[in-house]
Amino acid sequence: MEWSIGDESERYSVVMSNEGEVMSLSNITMDGQEIELPNLQVSSDASSGRLIVEIEGIPKFAHIARVGDDWWIHLDGRAHVVKGYEKGSQKGQDSDSGLTAPMPGTILEVLVKKGQRVREGQTLMVMEAMKMEHKIQAPSNGEVSLIHFQEGDRVDMGSALIELAD
Amino acid sequence: MFPEWMQGAPNRFDTVLVANRGEIAVRVLRAVKEAGLRAIAVYSKPDSESLHVEIADEAILLPDGPLSENYLNQEAIIEAARSSGAGAIHPGYGFLSERADFARAVSDSEIVWIGPRAESIEVMGDKISARSRMISSGVPVIPGDEVSIPEDGAHLGPLAVAAAKVGYPLLLKASAGGGGKGMRAVREPKMLRTEYEAAAREATAAFGDGTVYVERLLTGARHVEIQVLADTHGNCIHLNERDCSLQRRHQKVIEEAPSPAVSESVRSSMGDAAVLAAKAVNYVGAGTVEFLLSSNGEFFFLEMNTRLQVEHPVTEMITGVDLVQKQLEIASGLEMGISQDQVTISGHAIEARIYAEDATRGFLPAIGTLSTWVAPSGPGIRVDSGVRQGDEVTVNFDPMLAKLVVHAPTRKAAIRRLDSALSNFVALGVVTNISFLRNAASHSAFLSGNITTDLLDSSDISEFSDPEPPAKTLVSIAEAALRMGLDKTHSGVAGNPVDEHTGHSGDPFRTLSRSYP
Known part of the structure; x- marks a missing residue:
């Protein structure tokens, strides 16, 4: 999957590596270019249905919901939509004439x-x-x-x- | 069985039908049950699974089709009251709440109408008759004029003459408009026709009337309104003001009480004017007199809403008076049991309206399924909601989902509490204005209390835009969620553990393996 933040044009590709229950960010690219890698781990908080996200050692909770290929994420008091695309799909497919x-x-x-x-x-x-x-x-x-x-x-x-x- | 508080009342009832939907139906139904009365809901087919239907003691299905067949269907609602044994009808706000013919039809059916007399609604419901009644009663009004336009709208001559007399910029209102519909600002004469046509169309679509009213547009004014309460024994008091200056296209966004712009002397003279206005129409029940407050402390009557307001909770928070309970008491014919000198102000309350709308796309209403809906809670936080997690948000109704109301000792503390509560308000699956509300409430103009009704419409929207999203974190979360197979559409708090002993989660007194008797 490739990802974009809402309707922004940048496409991200993410590689997560498993360490037991915890996933760590091991590679991230934006429009094909590798970008600086934060220290980031994600694990599931099964009892509440949320995810625990640790960024540079600071844990936060994220509420998530999937609608189609999109993920709705509530983090740090704001809701965001992260859109998923099949790898290599046409860029800006819904921008219009x-x-x-x-x-x-x-x-x-x-x-x-x-x-x-x-x-x-x-x-x-x-x-x-x-x-x-x-x-x-x-x-x-x-x-x-x-x-x-x-x-x-x-x-x-x-x-x-x-x-x-x- | 009548509840104890109603003993001795002349117009007793034991069952109340609430002729509304959404958050206000929920609010009123809960108050009715709390008062020891049976609560009857009405609903249309798309609302079968709604919260207001769920919490009612009995819910009656109205005919399918457009609003005129159900929530605006007077005969069907009165019939529902009859069949369910309801002795009173509460209309909520919107829908039939300001329809004099409905108030009359209810009373004629020997059912108690929880609202003002039909004549009061009639006088105040027509902006032109309201204005002349206010003038004759000595309540200050804005310079303006009425114009009747021929059916086809071909001749705008009289309108142009009236407009020139009132002066530009002006506000064009359909006489039967309200809630920002059928209301247009005209800044220069050449825009008159275009804006008139738009206003006439909106008014016809929403209300089915076409008379027009022009008035001077006061720029840099605040919208301040006074809550009044009157009973059938001739008592009439006011419960201080609410400041609703933060508006977008004449739709209120954030309301607060007390107003940061109202001094003790303005409060007292505005309160007196509101009581005067209410008495001028022999008002009974809870009502709101809206004023425009100019920067020099002058104020002008805008209109009277002859019903409960959306923003009534901020008044309840600072005065401690339950307005819906008072409506029930007054409707039963009891004295209101509170005098003007017993009305106090405690702390500061702010309400933010949670809408399903996209602030980044011109505030277009949004639709979808509320996959996650977790409302904030805690000291000084009240959420009046009409929806639950899993509910469908459709285009059939108003896009207001809920109201978040906070109460704190000071305005500054209330603003902090509002931001914190908005941050903890999780709504996913449908675009909401929660983020926009945070931006608006942290805008320097709001923080300073210097808000005028044209702030949002005259500011660059980028002043209220979201901070840069944490892109790397968000895409990592999405990838991880996908890899973990968390792909059910309705995720969220479904897995909330319920403690076997206390019946609720997170009880600090529960232990892991033992339960106390």
């Missing part, structure tokens, strides 16, 4: 036409979700190449709404 619905909802307005040139930040569509309006804005300058929905259509989370070409 098509714009997707951030939430399930309804399309209220389509403000552009196919073939129209748009500026970065220009509002392309307005959708309603959770009783609030959300603007779908162009991530970059481009030309509208495809519009997938019309006003009044219901859309699911992640549906491609509109596509831009350079």
Whole structure:
């Protein structure tokens, strides 16, 4: 597995070595480059379902939960998502030229036409979700190449709404 | 069987139906049970496994479909009260809580309505009639004007005239709006049409009304509200203020009491104004009068919420008054049993609203399964939660999951306690605003107490962004967890050992091999 922190682009590969119940970090790379190795051990605290993480000798507890290939980790008062990828899978696979619905909802307005040139930040569509309006804005300058929905259509989370070409 | 405290009350009831869901239904159902009454929940199908259904003595399924078929379905809720023998209905907040027609329908069905009279709701529920009633009662109001827009919204002439008279920047509100919906700031005349159209759409989607109200937008003001309590015997008192200045798009984020900006003299004059406002509409029960407090100490009536507020716990913490218990007593026709000079302030309380939303993506509501949900506990920590570990967070309802309330002797100590409690609040599987709340509560403006309602909207969001995550540690944990085969989706505290003797884990009096009789 390769890992990223949330949607950050850096990919990490980690080698852990077993010493009985304890796993020690023995190698770590970021985007293929070896990086400085902290003294880090991980063991399971079976009774509470948490992990005990020792960093440079200081123990901390981590709550963990797996959702699909992602691990949700609560450490030091913050929750993080560490995303897992099969080794060598395409980088940035979900970064987009098509714009997707951030939430399930309804399309209220389509403000552009196919073939129209748009500026970065220009509002392309307005959708309603959770009783609030959300603007779908162009991530970059481009030309509208495809519009997938019309006003009044219901859309699911992640549906491609509109596509831009350079 | 009526509980002892209700003996002698004119409108006795032994069973209360709570017409709500989520954390407030849980809060009220628990109070009802504590008061020695039977607690009835109502629910829609997606809520079958919800916490509020679980804790009720009896739960009644409402028809499937949109909200209008269940939580907003007046006939079905009154029928549920009848069939379950409920002598009273508590509406919570939101949903039917500020619907005068519902209050009337409940009373007409010979069921006790735990709330103010329908007429009070009517007057205060319409911003325009509320305003004129306040003016005639001598409560200070913000410069503003009402405009009725034709159905199709084609002619904005009258709106433009009113807007010019009030002055920019201004706030455009749908008369029947609330909670930040159907409310838009207009900074310059050319944005009037765009913002009007957005406000009208939101208001229609959420409330089904389209009259518009314009008022001067006071920048650099604080949102300070006064909790009032009135009974049917003519007693009306206030329970000090709450400061709800930390807002995002008019949605409250963190609330506290007392307000760091309110002096004893402002508290007393604002309290008097709130009591005046409540008396002007013959108010009964618990209500909140909202004011805008400008930096020079002037304050203006904003609106009155004729119901229990989301943030009512901060008042309970500093005054020691259980507002829901008081609502029950007042509804039964008893005197409220507390006088103005008995209301005190003890320490400082802060509430943070835990939302399923992604602060890094424009606060979009988030969904998913709460694989891990461990709420903090300890002295001075209260969590009013509507969810449990394993619950599904969907788009069907408001994304507020819980409220974390802390109480400490001073504001500084309360802020430290808030940060500590937020750090120990573990919610995994669904993106929450917990981290954002920590960042907001440690922002210099919040620490100094100099918060204005436009702080979050006018600041660069990067001022509230998370510290750099410990990447190496996190990826090592993920790899180790994967290698250990900890791959069940719902992990967490499932393996919590329960002591056979005491029935709970971590008992300091238990021994390894012996148990005492």
